[in-house]
Amino acid sequence: MSPVNKPVNVGIVGLGTVGGGALNLLRENAAELSRRTGRDIVVSHVGVRRARPDLKLDGITVSTDIFAVVRDPAVDIVVEVIGGTTTARDIVLQAIASGKHVVTANKALLAEHGNEIFAAAEQQGVYVAFEAAVAGGVPIIKVLREGLAANRVEWLAGIINGTGNFILTEMREKGREFGDVLAEAQALGYAEADPTFDVEGIDAAHKLTILASLAFGIPLQFARAYTEGITRLTREDVSYAEELGFRIKHLGVARRTAEGIELRVHPTLIPADRLIANVNGVKNAVLVQSDPVGATLYYGAGAGAGPTASAVVADIVDVVRSLTAESAPNVPHLAFMPHAIADTPILPIDAVVTAYYLRLQAEDKPGVLAEVTRILSSRGISIEAIVQKPSLDDGGSVPVIILTKPVQERDMNSAIAELGALGDIAGPVTRIRMETLA
């Protein structure tokens, strides 16, 4: 660990929010980073498809052919922050093939092509670091891969999409409707012009896929994740949940069961007094239940230039510390050794067992509740609580909220189908899964 060592050259591919943030951070904190690593870390080459006159790039080679960064023999570490899963995949695989270490913030790329990428990296003896891919600046990747390495993870539950959490927080705190808040989030820049990835849970499912792989030592299996968004949540459901002592959060849940691993993203009622229920606005948090440590929680900013750059540069520090030891990388990418990755099955969503919040619009007349409870009971579904609310529309029907005990999803689906067909039930039955997180 001699203080005298030649500088490490970093090439950055993409200078958007994350790339620009990483560039700035590497320059502003250069002295501190040298104190931490014993090396000077220099951005020597950036690849941008269009020139960026707003950034001071003195002394840095700028290529509009972004593959030139990967071909540059002086570059030791390639930072891939262009996003997407096509060109980004080519950049990363070519960097690996050239024997360069890679740092990426690209959750979609890893969730969909991670197995191929990590296998290539193992083959070449290089490292692909990806702390920024999940929960922004919260070092949850390192926690799962190293900090909790002695633990057997039982389950984890995360608020891992800041846009969705901002929307749910506004709906709860201000009684606003989903579409109204989404429009504001777009205006504030929290949500993309096309918000599908955020509000339909795809972004969260990408991240959950990565977390589950690290937690359980399984391959990345994005295609098997169950994904349900928050677009159909109403302010009434948010408010009824609150009255019953719950909050609705858009959670990614991965759980080890005897039959396989649950991998699911959906709106979830959780008890309001849980710490994670009090994670508001654009913040992220991941709650991990593992043995022997028990419940631990990791909280912070999940997006934005600064937090994401924090994670990208932490990865660079890790790689530089490893380079300085002149050793092969010694921490397996996915927490477990490649030969020890397990083939534990992912459970289909209809085999998952959870409790449920149901809301149905029932005719206000005798016998309806008896019929509803009979249908649930015929499938072995026990009721935890049932509340009839005042009519919202001065019509003849009233909202009925039912909290059930845990039941397998296929039984609940069948019950809901039968409930929806009842003449005295108006419109579709709303159902939201519940987790105690205990």
Next chain:
Amino acid sequence: MSPVNKPVNVGIVGLGTVGGGALNLLRENAAELSRRTGRDIVVSHVGVRRARPDLKLDGITVSTDIFAVVRDPAVDIVVEVIGGTTTARDIVLQAIASGKHVVTANKALLAEHGNEIFAAAEQQGVYVAFEAAVAGGVPIIKVLREGLAANRVEWLAGIINGTGNFILTEMREKGREFGDVLAEAQALGYAEADPTFDVEGIDAAHKLTILASLAFGIPLQFARAYTEGITRLTREDVSYAEELGFRIKHLGVARRTAEGIELRVHPTLIPADRLIANVNGVKNAVLVQSDPVGATLYYGAGAGAGPTASAVVADIVDVVRSLTAESAPNVPHLAFMPHAIADTPILPIDAVVTAYYLRLQAEDKPGVLAEVTRILSSRGISIEAIVQKPSLDDGGSVPVIILTKPVQERDMNSAIAELGALGDIAGPVTRIRMETLA
């Protein structure tokens, strides 16, 4: 990272709660640990001063001369979990001198002798890992040293003594007095027979000393930490704080200022809606404010056999992964390279600036409050809020609560001395520091 490698031999010195927990965990999770490291990790030698027939030690060499573990040439990693700062220091220094890596949970040892120990380890090219020394199973050491490596830490605030937090939680939730809850905590095994280290803040100051060193790149300086316990807190103060929207937590606070670094453990009023204000019972949490990631929080069990063993074994995994790479250790013990440790001064407590909660018992007659506010104002102390409470004792005096704006501690001390000398103020003035943690 070949799957075929010879086993790594671990020697454990001390088989109390933590040592026994680590032994069990290494055995129970042996298969998972091999999946994570590519090596078998075997406990080959334990040192216990007295025989422990309750533990199954088949196949393990047992020595009642605990130094025999350190002398055993087959042992690769020595786990020091006997506690204390004398024999433990000898064990650790001898292990280092023998070229063995060390894992320790001993915060007192590191806070008081860490500079000597880490210098010896650097010299020998071995690693001294200490995740279990702070916040039990929460991997806060790794977070500060690696996960937040790109950040400049501005301040951190931690609930890092579970016993103290249990007592404060009970006082608040059930309106109980300190002594009453302490007796229960001792009966439950949360508090030692001699609770001094916990309730006087010494244990928290040991841990804060370590966190501050990692956060700011400074030497360990336990002797300069300001330490104030929770023994003088009353249920009235807990209750008044609550009414004003605050909770009282026993915090360790380390903050970078232009003049130096604050290093202080004391009861603190914090806004009740902060996430860390809702960390209850024996749980620990550390809130870190750093640039560019912003606020991040780490929460979990801070003590107990399982959580502490989780951290000890995570350290063993780190060392084994590093051994397997056949490299010198590549992460500096205290987050920054030894030559880059800074000599930033630690601020004396009377130079620290905080807001204050004051409680004084005033005669219920005209002019007293005017006199009190004059004394504060004469030292430039502004009042944020002032509340007169009903008399507690049907006597002539009433409790007056004052929340001040931030002021340097030496000015507050001088004001309190003058307040205490007023004829119309009965008994000592209670003062508790406040932090917004914003």
